[in-house]
Each structure stands twice: as C-alpha cells, then as structure tokens.
Amino acid sequence: MDLSLLDRIAGRRVLVVGDVMLDEYLWGEIERISPEAPVPVLDERSRHHAVGGAGNVAANLAALGCRAGIGSVVGEDGPARTLRAELEALGVDGRALVVDRERPTPLKTRVIARRQQLVRIDREERRPLAPWAEERLLEAVRGCLGGCGAVVLSDYGKGVVTEGLVRGITQAARAAGVPVVGDPKGRDYRRYRGVTLLTPNRKEAAEATGIALTDAAAVERAGARLLEIVGSEAMLITLSEEGMALFRRGEPPLRLPTRAREVYDVTGAGDTVVAALAAALAAGADLVAAAELANMAAGVVVGKVGTATATAEEVRAFAGAATDPAGRKVVPREEAVRLAARLRAEGKRLVFTNGCFDLLHVGHIRYLQQARALGDCLMVGLNTDASVRRLKGERRPLIRQEDRAHVLAALACVDYVVLFDEDTPLELIRELRPEVLVKGGDYTREQVVGHELVEAAGGRVELIPVVEGASTTAIVERIAALYGRPG
Numbered sequence: 001m002d003l004s005l006l007d008r009i010a011g012r013r014v015l016v017v018g019d020v021m022l023d024e025y026l027w028g029e030i031e032r033i034s035p036e037a038p039v040p041v042l043d044e045r046s047r048h049h050a051v052g053g054a055g056n057v058a059a060n061l062a063a064l065g066c067r068a069g070i071g072s073v074v075g076e077d078g079p080a081r082t083l084r085a086e087l088e089a090l091g092v093d094g095r096a097l098v099v100d101r102e103r104p105t106p107l108k109t110r111v112i113a114r115r116q117q118l119v120r121i122d123r124e125e126r127r128p129l130a131p132w133a134e135e136r137l138l139e140a141v142r143g144c145l146g147g148c149g150a151v152v153l154s155d156y157g158k159g160v161v162t163e164g165l166v167r168g169i170t171q172a173a174r175a176a177g178v179p180v181v182g183d184p185k186g187r188d189y190r191r192y193r194g195v196t197l198l199t200p201n202r203k204e205a206a207e208a209t210g211i212a213l214t215d216a217a218a219v220e221r222a223g224a225r226l227l228e229i230v231g232s233e234a235m236l237i238t239l240s241e242e243g244m245a246l247f248r249r250g251e252p253p254l255r256l257p258t259r260a261r262e263v264y265d266v267t268g269a270g271d272t273v274v275a276a277l278a279a280a281l282a283a284g285a286d287l288v289a290a291a292e293l294a295n296m297a298a299g300v301v302v303g304k305v306g307t308a309t310a311t312a313e314e315v316r317a318f319a320g321a322a323t324d325p326a327g328r329k330v331v332p333r334e335e336a337v338r339l340a341a342r343l344r345a346e347g348k349r350l351v352f353t354n355g356c357f358d359l360l361h362v363g364h365i366r367y368l369q370q371a372r373a374l375g376d377c378l379m380v381g382l383n384t385d386a387s388v389r390r391l392k393g394e395r396r397p398l399i400r401q402e403d404r405a406h407v408l409a410a411l412a413c414v415d416y417v418v419l420f421d422e423d424t425p426l427e428l429i430r431e432l433r434p435e436v437l438v439k440g441g442d443y444t445r446e447q448v449v450g451h452e453l454v455e456a457a458g459g460r461v462e463l464i465p466v467v468e469g470a471s472t473t474a475i476v477e478r479i480a481a482l483y484g485r486p487g
Contacts, residue, residue: 005280005289009064010066011066012279013067014066014275015071015145015150015151016061016068016071016152016154017054017141017169018054018161019158020160021051021054021055021106021158022052023052023110024047024048025047025344025345025347026109026112027045027046027047027048027112027113028045028111029042029043029113029114030043030114031043040113042111045458048344049083051083051086051090051092052108053106054154055070057183057274059090059092059309060272060310061152062092063310063312064276064297064315065312066279066282068091068093069094071097071098071141072096073097073129073133074103075103075105079104084097093144096143096144098133100129102130103130104124108122109121115347115348124158125158129160129162129165137160138164141169145176148176149282150181150278150279151169153181153192155182157186166192179196179282180194180197181197181199181281182199183270184199184200185204189208189229189230192230193231197232197234197281198232201240202238205222206222213237216255219239219245220245223235224247227249233248234249234287235247236294242257243255243256243258244291246291254288256291272297272309273294273295275297276296276297276310277290296315297310298310300328314328332418333419336379336416336431337432339377339379340379340433348376349376349377349435350375350434350435351377351378351434351436352378352379352429353371353378353438354381354425356387356397357404358392358396358398359476361471363466363467366467367466374438375435379417379418380408381418381428382405382418382419382420383401386421387421387422391423401419425450426450434459435460437459437460437461438461439462439463440464442466448463
C-alpha cells in the first residue's frame with residue numbers, strides 16, 4: 001500500500017448523507033425489585049452519548065483527517081441538540097442537517113448494569129421522508145457539493161435514503177464529477193443505480209442476489225450479479241475474516257485477504273470501510289488503492305474493543321507492523337482515555353494494572369495473564385524512565401521505556417500499554433476509570449493506589465499471588481554474582 005495516500009487524504013472534503021442517530025448509554029446499579037411488578041429497579045449513575053449510524057461514518061472520516069460533513073433529517077428535540085453537540089466536538093460540519101418537527105431524532109438507549117446490557121430502547125421513525133423534507137435535504141446536499149471530493153450514502157434503513165434522494169444525489173454528483181460510495185440496506189439494490197461503488201457485506205450480498213456466498217465461486221457470481229443489478233462502476237463485498245472482494249467492470253475480481261492480526265470486535269467496521277473508501281477516492285486514488293486502504297483501516301478497528309475509528313497514524317503504524325504487530329498496542333495517554341470511554345460505552349470491563357516491568361520475567365507473565373482473565377480488556381500503565389529513576393534510584397531502569405513498552409505489548413494477554421510520568425498512577429486511574437484494579441499479592445487492598453476511586457465508582461480491587469523467587473532484583477543479583485567479577 002502507498003502510505004503517501006494517507007497524507008493526500010488530509011483536509012479532503014467528504015459529505016455523508018444518510019440515517020444519523022444518537023447512541024445513548026445509561027449505566028446504573030440494581031439492588032432491589034419493584035413493588036409494582038416483578039422487575040428490577042435501576043438506580044441511574046451516569047449517561048454517555050455518541051454519534052451513530054451515518055454519524056459514525058463521519059466520525060471515521062474525521063479520524064482519518066478529512067473535513068467531514070453530514071446531511072440527514074433530525075427532529076427539533078433534545079436528542080437533536082445533543083447530536084449536534086457531539087458532531088461539533090468531532091469537527092463534523094452539520095450544515096446539511098434538515099429539521100422535521102414531526103420526525104423524532106433516532107435515539108438508541110442501552111441500559112447497562114453490572115457491565116451487562118439489560119435492554120435497548122429504540123425511538124425512531126422508519127417511514128420514508130416526507131416529500132418536502134427529501135427535497136430540502138437534496139437542496140442542502142447540492143449546496144455542499146462544491147469542493148467536495150466524495151459523497152457517502154449511509155443507509156441504515158430508517159427512511160432517510162429514499163430512492164428519490166439517491167437519484168437526485170447521484171445525478172448532482174455525476175454532474176460535479178464527484179464519486180458516490182454507498183453502504184446499502186435491504187434486498188432491492190436497483191434503487192442504488194447511479195452510485196460509483198457499493199459496499200455490501202456477505203449477508204447483505206446474499207440477500208440482494210439470492211446466492212449463498214459459501215465459496216469463492218459463489219462470491220464471484222454474487223459480485224457479477226450485483227454489478228448487473230446496480231450498474232455501478234465497482235462493487236466491494238466485505239467477507240469478515242476472509243477479507244474483501246473487489247469487482248470492477250471489465251476487470252477480473254480482486255481478492256484482498258484480511259489484514260487484521262487480532263479480532264476483538266467487528267462493531268462498526270463497515271462504517272470504517274466506507275469512510276476509508278470515500279476518503280481515498282476524494283484524494284484521487286484508484287479503486288484498488290482505495291480498497292487496500294479500506295482493508296487496512298478495517299484491520300485497525302476490529303483490533304479494538306467496541307465501535308471504533310482508525311486514525312491516519314494508526315493505519316500508518318498498522319501498515320508497517322507486518323513484522324511488528326505489538327507497536328500499535330502502545331498508545332498515547334489521550335488515546336488510552338478515549339479507549340477507556342469507548343469500552344464503558346459498550347458495557348465492557350476494563351482491567352488496569354501498573355508497574356515498571358524492568359526485565360520481564362515469569363512472575364510478570366503469569367500475573368498479567370491472570371489479570372487479563374478478569375475482564376474484557378487489559379490496559380497496563382508503565383512508569384517512564386524518569387519515574388523509575390525517582391522510585392528505584394539512578395541505576396534503574398535497566399531497560400529503556402520504549403523497549404519495556406514494546407515487550408509488554410508483544411504479550412497476547414496485554415491489550416494496550418500507556419506510559420505515565422508521575423510517581424504513582426493515581427491521576428491515570430482517575431482518567432481511565434477502570435472497573436477492575438489489579439496489583440500483586442504482596443500488597444494489601446489499602447496499599448493499592450487508586451483503590452478508593454475504583455471502589456467508589458462501583459469497581460473492585462483484585463490481588464494476584466506473586467510467583468515466589470521471581471523478581472527483577474533477584475535476576476540482577478544473579479547476573480552480578482555470575483558475571484560481575486573477572487574470571
């Protein structure tokens with residue numbers, strides 16, 4: 001893959017049109033049963049919001065460095081105001097959002113207790129847009145096409161992406177020389193005629209063609225059939241762990257094997273694929289280069305827990321990590337905080353531990369393996385070299401921080417490593433808000449830094465027994481005894 005494409009993407013304008021929605025996560029505790037009915041009573045503790053649907057495509061474009069805009073129809077309500085604020089925080093231009101007072105803003109509320117999702121409550125309209133709203137949205141889209149490098153049609157089947165809207169957008173985009181990438185929904189793909197490229201997944205392609213995609217030959221038949229139905233320039237079928245298949249008119253099919261080295265969660269990967277394709281096309285890339293970038297970006301996001309985005313820096317690191325997949329697991333502090341927030345939003349359990357990890361030994365390995373088993377994601381806080389020197393003296397650490405972080409990240413049981421420069425991880429724990437805080441059995445609960453913060457938030461402290469005789473000090477003393485004197 002030509003990594004210079006990532007530089008050319010920066011600043012390109014891409015407009016996303018489709019079903020935007022607001023995702024709401026409500027956390028609480030259940031300690032009693034209602035006297036009114038045999039149902040649990042949830043005491044609400046906190047709420048979190050994130051953009052969903054077409055909004056997540058826009059978030060992915062912004063993460064890649066594009067100037068993303070979004071066009072959709074929202075209500076005149078609280079969720080719409082929250083949605084606009086979330087989009088603004090991401091740097092997404094919301095000028096093409098049309099207000100329909102009779103149509104509520106799509107809201108999906110997930111109720112979570114003890115890290116388990118209890119119920120999801122959907123508030124949405126699935127009927128097609130009113131004619132006036134369709135026309136007003138089309139006018140807004142036409143007004144945004146100037147200087148736009150690509151358009152994405154993100155169809156979640158909620159009624160915004162009507163056949164008339166698709167026809168109007170593709171005609172206007174064709175006149176302006178702007179490619180249109182569609183993420184389809186439903187069985188009848190004839191309504192997407194005019195798009196440059198569609199990105200169905202295996203299940204969607206099977207439903208649209210009536211062909212079970214059980215082998216490579218079936219995939220090729222489905223791809224050819226979809227090109228015939230849609231009349232598009234190309235078709236990209238995503239095949240989960242089998243990668244992607246690109247079909248172009250007059251060209252043989254191109255199979256792109258998956259680039260993911262570890263798959264934690266495929267949530268939102270389709271949004272990343274369509275965003276990366278559009279970003280690449282906006283930068284003037286051909287279809288093959290665009291598909292390669294999309295495949296790489298998808299490899300980044302499925303290696304994260306929960307709905308995620310891939311930054312240009314992450315894709316660049318991932319592309320160079322064919323022989324070094326550990327490097328992308330060492331994250332800046334700001335990214336670690338974002339990852340922790342995303343985990344909470346998905347109801348996942350974050351486990352945190354910390355240490356110097358100077359000369360990694362079997363005691364460390366067994367400790368980290370047991371810590372990982374306590375939740376969904378293990379994040380390790382690692383003392384910087386300066387921090388280690390203050391704690392252990394000028395002769396330590398023996399191994400520099402970059403190398404210590406890399407060795408830790410190479411362990412399958414470690415999901416992320418984040419460096420901290422303070423003497424203790426207290427502030428980092430305050431920022432990450434882990435559900436499980438882990439230390440060795442040579443500590444007492446009261447001695448564990450940050451135990452008050454974690455327990456006050458409903459989390460817990462776990463102490464893991466140490467391996468007798470396994471310590472960095474013991475290794476250093478043995479080396480000194482064996483090699484410290486001549487002869």
